[in-house]
Amino acid sequence: MSRQGELDKLQQEALAAIEQAADERALDEVRVRFLGKKGLLTQQMKGLGQLAPEQRKEMGQALNVAKQTLQQAIEARRAELQRAALEKKLAEERIDVTLPARPEAQGVVHPVSHVWEEVVEIFADLGFSVAEGPHIETDWYNFEALNIPPEHPARQEHDTFYFHPREDGERKVLRTHTSPVQIHTMETQAPPIRIIAPGRTFRCDSDQTHTPMFHQVEALVIDRDIHMGHLKWTLEEFCKAFFETDTVQMRFRASHFPFTEPSMEVDINCTWEGGQVKVGEGDDWLEILGSGMVHPNVLKAGGLNPDEWQGYAFGIGIDRLAMLKYGIPDLRAFFESDLRWLRHYGFAALQVPTLSGGLSA
Ligand code: DAH
Numbered sequence: 001m002s003r004q005g006e007l008d009k010l011q012q013e014a015l016a017a018i019e020q021a022a023d024e025r026a027l028d029e030v031r032v033r034f035l036g037k038k039g040l041l042t043q044q045m046k047g048l049g050q051l052a053p054e055q056r057k058e059m060g061q062a063l064n065v066a067k068q069t070l071q072q073a074i075e076a077r078r079a080e081l082q083r084a085a086l087e088k089k090l091a092e093e094r095i096d097v098t099l100p101a102r103p104e105a106q107g108v109v110h111p112v113s114h115v116w117e118e119v120v121e122i123f124a125d126l127g128f129s130v131a132e133g134p135h136i137e138t139d140w141y142n143f144e145a146l147n148i149p150p151e152h153p154a155r156q157e158h159d160t161f162y163f164h165p166r167e168d169g170e171r172k173v174l175r176t177h178t179s180p181v182q183i184h185t186m187e188t189q190a191p192p193i194r195i196i197a198p199g200r201t202f203r204c205d206s207d208q209t210h211t212p213m214f215h216q217v218e219a220l221v222i223d224r225d226i227h228m229g230h231l232k233w234t235l236e237e238f239c240k241a242f243f244e245t246d247t248v249q250m251r252f253r254a255s256h257f258p259f260t261e262p263s264m265e266v267d268i269n270c271t272w273e274g275g276q277v278k279v280g281e282g283d284d285w286l287e288i289l290g291s292g293m294v295h296p297n298v299l300k301a302g303g304l305n306p307d308e309w310q311g312y313a314f315g316i317g318i319d320r321l322a323m324l325k326y327g328i329p330d331l332r333a334f335f336e337s338d339l340r341w342l343r344h345y346g347f348a349a350l351q352v353p354t355l356s357g358g359l360s361a
Helices: 005-018 024-035 040-050 054-092 113-123 178-186 228-243 296-301 318-326 339-345
Strands: 192-202 215-223 251-256 260-271 282-296 310-317
Touching: 005 040, 005 054, 024 040, 024 228, 040 054, 113 192, 113 215, 113 228, 113 318, 178 192, 178 215, 178 296, 178 318, 178 339, 215 228, 215 318, 228 251, 228 260, 228 310, 228 318, 251 282, 260 310, 282 296, 282 318, 310 318
Parallel strands: none
Antiparallel strands: 192 215, 215 310, 251 260, 260 282, 282 310
16 A cells, blocks of 8 residues: 555544544543654654655645544634533523422421410510529429428429438429529629510420420519509500410419519409400400519528519410410420421421511411
């Protein structure tokens, strides 16, 4: 075969290899095989010196043309491969911008947590801050400081969970109400005081409206000139905001608690028509809280001078509020962790109660 014929064959071979290169790496291997330092075409170029001058010129030109042809073919193929690679990447990374930004939240917020936050929101708006106390209490905080001495009959009513006595005879209790937080607060904050204390409470009791663990929110307001009018107004504002109605009627009933004097229980009007309780309608009454003016002995136990300071306090059952507002009939179901119940009565995770946005909306 003539030199020209051999060169044509080599060029055909190279062009086919370029066309078949599946990616840039393969293409580079083809380039090295033909145009590299020891490449097939390069070797022919090196061999030119052995040719007669006439032939050398002719072959030199032919080789240059072939070299250019191959270089162009390689660049064209490279561009093609790069475009294909980019298109593949774009196709793989395509995102559907109409999809939701994140998966739907699966969990729901328990009605107690939701109502707890509703209550905090309402009282925060009235200028109250949130206080806390321990679940495990001493006899002093749970009873004695609240004017409930050892033989007081109120102790029996509390169905207290007692811990085993310690060596020194002291028996701790699971707090039976949130009222001990009153004492903790008086000990740590100088008056004027305006706090609520939502939290868990414990009593050895279980039926349709009682569970061994339940929730209360305590309120304590202390200043130099606090009177029953402040208490009544605050409770009215709370009920209107919580039940989201202006029509709710309240009945203040004289009562007795060791830690308040005078004491009153508060009922709201409701109807049981259709087997479900509706608040703010009808002429039945439902007790929702206990309250009163802080007893001088309690102020003294908290380290305050009753001749200088006075205040009011109240305690509300959070679970009971949840049952009333959201028509939940059985308290025990609150704490059974039944997912069907939670999905039915629970609140969407992002549905944070605010006064401006609507508490339950
Ligand atoms: N601690 C009471 C209970 O658990 C509720 C209560 C009544 C709290 C009157 C108060 C109050 O602060 O003034 O039954």
